[in-house]
Structure formats: C-alpha cells, structure tokens
Amino acid sequence: MEPTAIIRTVQNLEMVLEFEAHKRKTDTRPVLTVSAGTCGRARGSLQVVEALDAELTKAKLRSQVNIRVTGCHGFCEAEPNVIIQPHDLFYQKVEPKHAEAIVEETIRRNAPVDSLLYRDPATGEASRGENDIPFYKKQQRVVLGDNALLDPTRIQDFLAIGGYRALIKVLTELTPDKTVEEIALAGLRGRGGAGFPTGLKWQLVRNAAGSNGGEKYVVCNADEGDPGAYMDRSLLEGNPHRVLEGMMVGGYAIGAGAGYIYVRNEYPLAVKHVTLAVDELRARGLLGTNILGTGFSFDIFVKRGAGAFVCGEETALLSSIEGRIGEPRPRPPYPAQSGLWGRPTCINNVETWANVASIINRGAKWYSGIGTATSKGTKVFSLVGKIRNTGLVEVPMGMTLKDIIYDVGGGIPGGKAFKAVQTGGPSGGCIPKEKIDLPIHYESLAEAGSMMGSGGMVIMDEDTCMVDVARYFLSFTRDESCGKCTPCREGTQAMLDILTRITEGQGTEDDLVLLESLARSTRDTALCGLGKTAPNPVLSTLRYFRDEYETHIRRKKCPAHVCRQLNLYSIDPRLCLENGRGCDVCRRNCASEAISGGLNQAHAIDPAKCTKCGVCVDVCRFDAVRVE
C-alpha cells in the first residue's frame, strides 16, 4: 500500500490500520527508542541517535535494528534515555560515547550495559526495564504512555497502535448525541484548571444556536503558560495525532466544522510537530470535506501565540485567534454561546482532548472506574523543583501527595526537609507538609486553598522562602496582567510592592493586614481568571506560613536565607585559608569590590560595600562564605 495514499472510506482506513499494525507486529527487529522532546534534545538525545546510527552502520547491523526517535518518556531526570525492546531495557543518561557499548553488548550479545541502568539512589539496586523503576511503577499512563511507542512525525506509527479508531467508532457507531453522552458518562473534567465537566460543555455547545445553522468551532487551548507545567508541550511534541483525534471526535459531537489549536510560540518543537501532523492528515484526506465518505467535514488550523500569558484565559485566547490583542472580556456570554467570531465555541485544554480517544475506544465505564467519586481518570502532573525524580507523572486522581512525592518522585534530594508543594501555577497556592496525606483531586486542592490548575507541582524544601515564592508569583502576574481591569492591574502591583518591602526588611505589621485585604478584594473583583486567582499564592502562604512573614517583619530575617537583603555575608577565614588557600575567586567575582585579600591570604567582606548579591557564595568551592 502506498504510504501517502488518500484514505477515502472507513474500510480504507481500517485496512491501513490493519496493515500498519501487522507490519509492526511482524517486524521482529530490536527497537532502540530514544526520547527526544525539548528536554531530551537539550541534553543531547539527537547526538545519541546519530552515534547509535553510526555504530550500527559500523557494525554492519544497521538494517537489522530499528531506531525510533520519540517525544518525551516523562522521566526528565534520566534524559536522554533509550528504551530497548524486546530486551525490555531502560538506559538512562545516555551519551554518544555509550553507543558502542549498547551496540556491542546489548544488540550483539543480548546483555545489559550495567552502567546505564537506573539505580535506586538509596539502595543502589539496578532496575532493568521501565516497569521495574519506582518512578514508573505507581503511574497509570493512559495519556502519556503512547509517547514511547511512536515517532510523532510519522502518522504510520500512530496508525500502527490503533490511532483514529475512536474517530471511526463515532462516525460509524455513535450519533453526535451518543458521543456527548459517552464523554459525560465518563466524568471527564477540564484538565486546564477549573475542572468544568467536559460532557456538559460539549452539550451546551451542541445545543447552542444550532437553529440558524451557522458555524461552530472547537478550540484546543495549548497556551500552556503556567510556569512549572509542561505536560501539554510533551503531548503535542510526542503524540500530536492523539490530540487531533480528540478534537475531531469533539467536532463531530458538537457539530463544528473547524478547529483551532492555539500553541505557545515558546514551544517551537510542539508547533512543528502539530503542524506536520495537521498537514499529514490533510494530505491523507482525513481533514477536509466528507471525511472517510461519512459526510463529516472538518478542518484544523494551527495558531501560534505570541508570548502573552493572559491568552490562556479563554476569551483572551479567542480574541488572539481573531488577530486582536489578547484582552479578556466579561462572561457571560460564555464561549459556548458566543465564542470565536461570535459563534458557539468549545474550548478544551490539550490534556482534555488527549483523553477523548481513550474514552471512546475503551468506554465510559472503564474510564469512570479510575479516580475518585467526583474526579475521574488520571491526571498528568509535572513534578519539578526540589525533587529527586523530576518528570511528568500520570497518576489516578485521588493519589495522595505523599505517594506522588515519595513513591513516584523519590523524595527530596540532598538530605533536605520537604516544606511545601506549590500546585496550579500562579493561580494556585502552596500546600504545607502537614497536609502530605491529602488525596489529590479537584475538590481537595480547592479546599486546601490551592487548585489543580494545569497540573504543575513544584516541590519546595527548607531552602525555599515562602514569602519569596509569593513575591515571585505576584511579580509574574503583575507582568502578565493585561491591564484592562483596575483590580488586577493595580492590585497585583500593590501586593507586589508590599511583598518586596517585606523581603527587603522594610515590612511592618500593618502590611500583613493590608496585603490580606488587597488579596481578597482583587480576588472578588477582577475581570478574568488571571486576576481572580492572582492573590492565591499570597492567601495560601499567609494561611500556612504566616510565621515566615512575621520573622521577615519582626526579626528582619529570612529563615531560608533566600531574601538576600536580609542576609549577612562573611567569610570563614579558616576555611578560606586552609581549604582554599585564599584562592581569590570570590574577590575577582565581586562586582562591588567589597572583598579584600589575595592568594594565600584569608579573605574578608566589607559589610558597608557589600550589595548582598550572593555571587561569592556561588563561586566559592570551599563553602567558606557564611550566610546568616
């Protein structure tokens, strides 16, 4: 069969699916799967691919082995990693120089390369395959799991694992109403933050204004702006067709003729892969008029964002797609009634769309069996910050924080104590260590004063200052506020001013009262989600870490030594001289010439000249700079 042939009928697509599946099944050659998302590439995974290719060619084995360049496998800490099948081996932190050993040992002799296996940092025990690694063991990778099975630039790979079967099913077996019902029964809720029931949203758009027969749209919100969250990037980079299939099913269900994907421009690889996937679908006749001869007509367009966080807010996003500045507008009317160009529009986030095909293929009953009573399915979290196993983790809703942080995440590195976890990005809040047994779902996070958000989970240890964290988020929202409504524009600035004062030791007791009242009024009066939720980092840290604020104000001290203006820097003369022999690196790096001394002399800091930039601490290799 011609690999680029146009697929005109359902039977035709089914034949192609069988053909690709059969081809994969009967190809018994070993497969080297290299993770090459943005993070993997930043760590040199493409060079690893080149080296493997060269080594195999050198060993005259190239035609007997497949190399598959995929998106991210989620275990960012182990990048670049190589999965070898059928050997069931997972090699971590692979470098080009390891290619020879992989070819000689594993491919030629079927033996593992011990030095590349994942080892438990506590016990030193080696894990062989992916499923033996604790990081993967407790996960349930419904959405992310396929990333390792396909090259995202080849539609054939997606078809080989049964891609577009959900589309066939809805087009041939389910009416649009039945399709909506299935999604509603599954209990899927929006993965972008607010957790609105997806089936209900589809129903609203399906029912909206159908009478005058105008256009409707589906939109994929891929403007993943929350700092610390990158699951949508990983999905679009690693499995774009899965998201597109979800949008096509959605388009059929609500009666839309076109879909738009709004992707952040900061994600060049995601833009590239999703654009390629759309072009491929069009070339195959899977987008356009009369898809598969069923009378369903649908097309998808990719729109790049231009660097405005507020465009993740749905009305601002629509405005941006229309070619205007991304300012939100009041709701109602909701996009379901009046969205893109005034037409009913269904907006869902990338991860939500990516869940759709699994629900259609495996049924609402299967899906609703995962998770809790009100939060169904799995959720992808980006586990980042002060955590051993940084990465994208997909777990059933309801798993406790403790299980995520310790069992999946491997705990806090460097023998430090866990202090808090920040969820939900700038809209979310900090949850303290006392709540470590909290099961994670939409309601529990909201009750704890945070929110699910898009699933960012930033782990903080004893070296993190909670006042600084609040200040960081407020400086973020202040920068990203579009300025349209006063509460957000002025409120975020006023809160930031107070927080900056406190972190610089100028705060007063009254500041806390003012801060709290500003936070509440901004929350209650801002126009859109950005402003309404911007005070959450302040409110949640005030709720759980008030003592840290008070220490900054009363004692003019930062317990975590993060707020540099409150620190006092000095040099331990003994460590400087005995261990470092007065190496002089600090003096040469001090921009304010506050350090005296020379080679073979103990150095000293002049507090009057010191600007407290902290560079001396970073450059000293002998830990001789004391911070108090």
Next chain:
Amino acid sequence: MDEQVMEILSRYERDPGSVIAILQDVQEQFGYLPPLALRLVSHGLAVPLSRVLSLATFYRAFSLKPRGKHLVTVCLGTACHVRGGQKVLEEFERKLAVKSGETTADNGFTLQTVACLGCCAIGPVVVVDDEYHAQTSTRKVETIIKLSRDR
C-alpha cells in the same frame, strides 16, 4: 525590505485574522519589527496601523528595536526560580553590562527573560539563539557567553 515583507504577506490569506502570524514571520526574518514593515503589513491587510502597533506592543514576542547578534533568553519559570534562575539572570546582567530587555553596545547580545520554557527538569535553563543550556549556574555564565560569542 518591501519584497521580503510582500513575500511573507503572500504566504497568508489577506485576512485580519492572520496579522499576528504575519508579524511573527516578520520578527523572525528581521529580528525585530521595522517601522516600514508595520506599514506594509497594515496596508497589505487593510488593518489600521494603530491596531498593528497595538499588537506589536501587547505581545512579548515582538520587539520594535533591533536585537543583537545573539539572543540570550533566561528562563524565570517557577522551577528555575527555586533553583536560582534569578541569580543566573543577574550574573548575565553583570557580565554583559546590560539589563534584561537591553542590547549590548557592540550589538553582540540581547538579554531577555521568559516566564517558562517548559523544560523545568533541567533548570535553570538558558537559551542562546536556538541552543538550550541545561542546569546553568552563575559559574557557567561566562562560559556560555564565550561559547556563543565564538559561534
């Protein structure tokens, strides 16, 4: 310049909805949005110049000033922040003698920040042109500058 902008315009439908995409291509081509290009885009799409300028100043991806030969982007996402991204930025500011958003006197470097690149596992991240530098620190800043200057 006329021809280059016209070529970009020809890639899209003459629809005001395409204006952001067109400005992105112009920005990519010239490294910034030259005033003449804004006029050509406005004329080409029949969109008022005031609206083109409002877009050009609203979105962070656009610059009205020419950028240096190399673009240094320091990520200040949450994960980079808790691992010292701010300090890395300050070190770049000292070493390049510019503030974030500015270009060095010799036009060698423009320094900017980004809210998050979504590579949180390998933070603090610095991107110079298209090259990602993982797990940076104040100590690595000088090397990064030197490597980029030589390229």
